[in-house]
Amino acid sequence: MSGRAAVPGLPSRYPIGELLPALYADDDLAQRFTAGLDTVLAPVLSTLDNLPAYFDPALAPADFLPWLATWVGAGIDPAWPPELQRAVVARAVELHRWRGTRRGLVDHLRLCFGVHADVRDGGGVAWSAEPGTELPPAPTGELLVRVWPVAPGATVDAARVLEVVTASCPVHLTCRVEILPGPPEAAPGTTTETTGG
Numbered sequence: 007m008s009g010r011a012a013v014p015g016l017p018s019r020y021p022i023g024e025l026l027p028a029l030y031a032d033d034d035l036a037q038r039f040t041a042g043l044d045t046v047l048a049p050v051l052s053t054l055d056n057l058p059a060y061f062d063p064a065l066a067p068a069d070f071l072p073w074l075a076t077w078v079g080a081g082i083d084p085a086w087p088p089e090l091q092r093a094v095v096a097r098a099v100e101l102h103r104w105r106g107t108r109r110g111l112v113d114h115l116r117l118c119f120g121v122h123a124d125v126r127d128g129g130g131v132a133w134s135a136e137p138g139t140e141l142p143p144a145p146t147g148e149l150l151v152r153v154w155p156v157a158p159g160a161t162v163d164a165a166r167v168l169e170v171v172t173a174s175c176p177v178h179l180t181c182r183v184e185i186l187p188g189p190p191e192a193a194p195g196t197t198t199e200t201t202g203g
Contacts, residue, residue, distance in 0.1 A: 018044040018051060063095040071095060078102075081173075083166075086118075093117060111174050115153060118170060121162055124190055126150040127179075149179045154186040 022040035023030070030036040059065040066074055068088045075082045075091070080098035082091045094101075094117060101117070104110030108125040115123045127149055132142035151171050155162055168183045175181040 013049050013052075016045075016048040016052065018048040019055065020051060022047075063092045066092075090118070106174065111151070111171065114170060114174070115151075115167065116156070119153070119162060119167055120156050120160065121153040121167070122156060122189070124152040126152070147179055149175050149181050150184070151181070152184040152186055152190055154188050154190075158188070 021044050023037045026036060026040065060070055061074070063071065063074060071088065071091045072082060072084065075095050078095060078098035079102060080095050082094050097117060101110060101114055104113060108127065111125055112123045115121050153162060153167055162185050164183060164185050171181050171183055
């Protein structure tokens with residue numbers, strides 16, 4: 007939070023010397039002494055005057071974003087550009103609402119990595135309105151996530167995508183991530199595999 011330390015030349019909106027009784031208005035020692043206090047207090051008063059901006063992800067200082075992210079449970083990567091960090095913090099509540107669902111995982115991957123995603127869950131759950139319907143096949147025990155870049159020719163970091171998918175994958179499933187060069191109809195790309203955790 008270096009932006010809230012002493013800032014050379016930052017004027018105080020409320021100079022202490024002007025608040026002293028008239029007797030000290032022409033006292034050089036009192037005015038110089040209070041000017042030194044103004045230098046120390048100016049960043050504090052500036053922060054307090056702008057406090058609402060610190061809680062708005064679009065306006066908060068970049069070094070304040072990681073702390074603001076902890077308030078809303080947003081896992082942000084310090085290597086991400088500030089614009090992406092701001093977007094993740096701003097959408098954290100919405101992403102939490104959909105956490106653990108296909109939509110939530112697809113939205114999270116799109117926001118963080120700029121990719122489209124196709125999530126295949128081998129949970130084996132089915133329903134039917136007809137009595138006596140056959141049971142669904144045995145679950146595959148695998149969560150398959152196929153991703154491809156939104157922008158043609160863009161690269162996707164498979165290891166980082168896998169980290170996000172693994173964090174969302176239930177422990178009883180195996181996660182597999184496939185990086186495709188384009189939509190799933192295109193030729194398959196690289197495959198990375200891990201167990202849930």
